[in-house]
Amino acid sequence: xxxxxxxxxxxxxxxxxxxxxxxxxxxxxxxxxxxxxxxxxxxxxxxxxxxxxxxxxxxxxxxxxxxxxxxxxxxxxxxxxxxxxxxxxxxxxxxxxxxxxxxxxxxxxxxxxxxxxxxxxxxxxxxxxxxxxxxxxxxxxxxxxxxxxxxxxxxxxxxxxxxxxxxxxxxxxxxxxxxxxxxxxxxxxxxxxxxxxxxxxxxxxxxxxxxxxxxxxxxxxxxxxxxxxxxxxxxxxxxxxxxxxxxxxxxxxxxxxxxxxxxxxxxxxxxxxxxxxxxxxxxxxxxxxxxxxxxxxxxxxxxxxxxxxxxxxxxxxxxxxxxxxxxxxxxxxxxxxxxxxxxxxxxxxxxxxxxxxxxxxxxxxxxxxxxxxxxxxxxxxxxxxxxxxxxxxxxxxxxxxxxxxxxxxxxxxxxxxxxxxxxxxxxxxxxxxxxxxxxxxxxxxxxxxxxxxxxxxxxxxxxxxxxxxxxxxxxxxxxxxxxxxxxxxxxxxxxxxxxxxxxxxxxxxx
Amino acid sequence: xxxxxxxxxxxxxxxxxxxxxxxxxxxxxxxxxxxxxxxxxxxxxxxxxxxxxxxxxxxxxxxxxxxxxxxxxxxxxxxxxxxxxxxxxxxxxxxxxxxxxxxxxxxxxxxxxxxxxxxxxxxxxxxxxxxxxxxxxxxxxxxxxxxxxxxxxxxxxxxxxxxxxxxx
Numbered sequence: 001x002x003x004x005x006x007x008x009x010x011x012x013x014x015x016x017x018x019x020x021x022x023x024x025x026x027x028x029x030x031x032x033x034x035x036x037x038x039x040x041x042x043x044x045x046x047x048x049x050x051x052x053x054x055x056x057x058x059x060x061x062x063x064x065x066x067x068x069x070x071x072x073x074x075x076x077x078x079x080x081x082x083x084x085x086x087x088x089x090x091x092x093x094x095x096x097x098x099x100x101x102x103x104x105x106x107x108x109x110x111x112x113x114x115x116x117x118x119x120x121x122x123x124x125x126x127x128x129x130x131x132x133x134x135x136x137x138x139x140x141x142x143x144x145x146x147x148x149x150x151x152x153x154x155x156x157x158x159x160x161x162x163x164x165x166x167x168x169x170x171x172x173x174x175x176x177x178x179x180x181x182x183x184x185x186x187x188x189x190x191x192x193x194x195x196x197x198x199x200x201x202x203x204x205x206x207x208x209x210x211x212x213x214x215x216x217x218x219x220x221x222x223x224x225x226x227x228x229x230x231x232x233x234x235x236x237x238x239x240x241x242x243x244x245x246x247x248x249x250x251x252x253x254x255x256x257x258x259x260x261x262x263x264x265x266x267x268x269x270x271x272x273x274x275x276x277x278x279x280x281x282x283x284x285x286x287x288x289x290x291x292x293x294x295x296x297x298x299x300x301x302x303x304x305x306x307x308x309x310x311x312x313x314x315x316x317x318x319x320x321x322x323x324x325x326x327x328x329x330x331x332x333x334x335x336x337x338x339x340x341x342x343x344x345x346x347x348x349x350x351x352x353x354x355x356x357x358x359x360x361x362x363x364x365x366x367x368x369x370x371x372x373x374x375x376x377x378x379x380x381x382x383x384x385x386x387x388x389x390x391x392x393x394x395x396x397x398x399x400x401x402x403x404x405x406x407x408x409x410x411x412x413x414x415x416x417x418x419x420x421x422x423x424x425x426x427x428x429x430x431x432x433x434x435x436x437x438x439x440x441x442x443x444x445x446x447x448x449x450x451x452x453x454x455x456x457x458x459x460x461x462x463x464x465x466x467x468x469x470x471x472x473x474x475x476x477x478x479x480x481x482x483x484x485x486x487x488x489x490x491x492x493x494x495x496x497x498x499x500x501x502x503x504x505x506x507x508x509x510x
Numbered sequence: 511x512x513x514x515x516x517x518x519x520x521x522x523x524x525x526x527x528x529x530x531x532x533x534x535x536x537x538x539x540x541x542x543x544x545x546x547x548x549x550x551x552x553x554x555x556x557x558x559x560x561x562x563x564x565x566x567x568x569x570x571x572x573x574x575x576x577x578x579x580x581x582x583x584x585x586x587x588x589x590x591x592x593x594x595x596x597x598x599x600x601x602x603x604x605x606x607x608x609x610x611x612x613x614x615x616x617x618x619x620x621x622x623x624x625x626x627x628x629x630x631x632x633x634x635x636x637x638x639x640x641x642x643x644x645x646x647x648x649x650x651x652x653x654x655x656x657x658x659x660x661x662x663x664x665x666x667x668x669x670x671x672x673x674x675x676x677x678x
Binding site: 051052055168169171172175176178179182186188189190191193194221222224225226227228390392393396397399400403404407408413416417419420423424427428431432433434450453454457458461462 | 518537548614622652673
């Protein structure tokens, strides 16, 4: 206990320097902006900012980039409520009741409850992170290479089968990412793989390049490549008071608490980010509500719960990242890459070797959440007006920015060609509804996965049954099998039920 | 054709090519290595082939089913119905996408020869005016202001030097 507080105190001392507050502010501000603007999510923003953060101290750079991450969760709800266009995935479910509230002239309370819920949950999740992470880090010391290998597989099967529409497409995405990860010199034998004699490929495909190509380019391309360009959006006006009344508070408190706990726990599972947390919170609030029929018609619980959950999910997602070095989502995969870029390897050892850095980031998140609350409520009108940015200049600017971002990685023209090729790949994947996030996660984890696989095999002298020898690894295998099989069974059962009942179609949120 | 079938098929082709190349990766020079450098890629390749194949089959079966169920309705439509597409991707204009890609590729190729400022002005002006011709004034101003600001910020504030062309 005492440890945590003294660590946190040191963290605050590091986070509260002028530079770090400045960059923390910049991070959450940019995060809010990209959260508000549909089509530019935290992933694009972080990918494009990484080259800029090369020049910063690790602490400052990481404070900036994590700020973008949780800041975007705040911004995403604004657009969900005012235009029914979620700024990022985790806010999709907020559109259901948030937009309805805005249409009934209650945009103010909807925005307030989203911001306050985000703040409460974001802060509570940090408390959870502080206490849970060191414990897991200690437990992870006992993980061998076999357990690591299985844990990575678990993370990948979770992201493919749970967080996307079709598991098969999720797996295809994972294998595309893993295949890209094998390009370059094999670090263990020095043999060239998939390099085709091109020297530029010896170092492998750069992760930032791949993420920019997969996220920024297809998004920009599909937005300006539409037959009819959308030029105007219908924005609901904020009428009346911004503040919630006594009744709103009373109805929001419960969802805040439940959303925080649920969001944190789900976010902490490897391979699952905050988006699933917000869906589950909505489902839970609807189930336990005395008036489930009011959901979808402007129930404030349908805003406060999911918004709390997705922000708590951010804190949760940092647990496996800090302690195991395994990201819970594409965005945390980018953060993992940033750690590695600064020469830090997230994992069990990091809480010991780089505790100052970790605690400075945690402390900066407390500060950032306060800034976000102060920033978001008074300025919500300003952020909403961002939605009037014309789309063509916006997305053409995104394309120009992505070229700039890729240029500043290695300063060579070969990378620009790779950007084009992988941009096409990403556009194709998006066209066929193949999710992009699993590929990005697979690329960042691919090297680690192979390394642990080969180490395990070397120790056991090629005996594959080594994975079944220890209780932890057997447990992991069982969970993996469940994750792979259960969603399939559920969807078959759903189809049967649909066949039996009349073809009544529900809202397909995924 | 059903979208899943086509997507699965393309993925299958890529996976097969990847796997074939994976089998040709030479062995390690170290005799102590239990796992050769080609093992992991081969495993990935085979798994990728399997899931692609399954998706293609699923797409094919869905296509057969929808065809049997409503032949008449299907004939009326030009495009195959998609299972879970939210309709966003359907509205893509192939000509427009091709032109955008061509302009983008030209930008990437001219980035170094012409320098950052000039190539970016041409790219933004060309693309925005192609997409919204009527707002050419706004687009032109944007095309000139954007690269100049970026150039200043990167070169002078961040010391990330952008390529200069024949002029500046």
